[in-house]
Amino acid sequence: MFEIHPMEIVGLVAATLTTASFVPQVYKAYKTKDVEGVSLTMFLAMFVGVLLWLVYGFYLKSLSMVIANIITSVLCLMILILKIKHKKKS
Template identity: 60%
Template sequence: MIDNYEIIGLIAATLTTASFIPQVYKTWKTKDVSSLSLTMYLVFFTGIVLWLIYGIHLKSLAMIVSNIVTGILAIMLIVFKLVYTNNKN
């Protein structure tokens, strides 16, 4: 059974993870990566992987799901930064 704190965690995870979606969408549509910091997203992704490992250890559904999804979104931005920077006209 999911307790109240895990429900709060799921709500928080949904909100913080969803906050990345507009950035991913905008970057995908415009291909403008000039304001994205590759270093920041590489460090951020590393942190996400560590949070995922911690969430697995705790068996926290909120931490596991949110860090998987956020990790995918961060990887997308990293790939966009690498691809769109190298494909400047």
């Protein structure tokens, strides 16, 4: 279903980095409950955008994009939930 090419390694590292980048933000928001500086608009637009990247990734038959965008959408949703939950509490 998916083609394998050496450049897929670059895609996989890119996917790992941008996907993993959401983890420290989820952790920070969960731990400190300080989400005042976090933009709700950013993570809302990001969430919808990531879902569309997922569709586009299927079209490009890019394994990196499909996997990365599934995980990113979940992490993004967690930040959104934490932002809404802890808003105006700090």
